[in-house]
Amino acid sequence: ALPIVKKLGGFFTNAGAIFIRQSTGQLVTLLLGFYMLFFFLRDRKTGVAALLRLSPFSVNETLRLIIRVRDTINAIIFGTVAVAILQGALGGLMFWWLGFPSPALWALIMGLLSIVPVLGTFVIWAPAALFLAVDGRWGEALTLSLWGGVVIASADNLVRPLLVRDRKSTRLNSSHVKRSR
Numbered sequence: 001a002l003p004i005v006k007k008l009g010g011f012f013t014n015a016g017a018i019f020i021r022q023s024t025g026q027l028v029t030l031l032l033g034f035y036m037l038f039f040f041l042r043d044r045k046t047g048v049a050a051l052l053r054l055s056p057f058s059v060n061e062t063l064r065l066i067i068r069v070r071d072t073i074n075a076i077i078f079g080t081v082a083v084a085i086l087q088g089a090l091g092g093l094m095f096w097w098l099g100f101p102s103p104a105l106w107a108l109i110m111g112l113l114s115i116v117p118v119l120g121t122f123v124i125w126a127p128a129a130l131f132l133a134v135d136g137r138w139g140e141a142l143t144l145s146l147w148g149g150v151v152i153a154s155a156d157n158l159v160r161p162l163l164v165r166d167r168k169s170t171r172l173n174s175s176h177v178k179r180s181r
Contacts, residue, residue: 079163080115086155087114087121094147098140100128114156121152 040047048066055062092107100106106128110121125148132141 075164079160082163083156083160084111084114086159087111087152090152090155091121091125091148094125094144095128098132098144110152120156121148125152 051066052059052062055065057065088107088109088111091110092103095106096103106124110124113119113123114121125144129141129144129148132138132144
């Protein structure tokens, strides 16, 4: 039994060290991001002037490129928020239909989690479907699983590209940005 305890102890020590190292790195990255964001927002005019000076394009072309990047970022943010609202509403609607308590709260949580890249709404509806299955409510568990896996997941894969694509600002055309010679 002693070798197994040693192996488990070593495993947990290594896993803890990796977790602390990665968490510290992510925290430092987050803090640096906010630090840089502060100066980018505060000194935006100076930064744009420096970008215009350093760009290989003409001033007009660089300004158009900056506007295109800004509009593309705005379209992506709009698409992300709209899909989060849609996915939260779809999940909350099914939770309401299945009789879960506080479906509006679960809708809000699913909407917020749908923004997180790795997690998503799956983190909420999958355990709920598992709960229904353990409770012997197989039909409802299957319904929630299909709804979550097909309808809610498809909202992200189908609606987001439509929303982002249909924003006028994100339509790319080679005539908008030409290289200066």
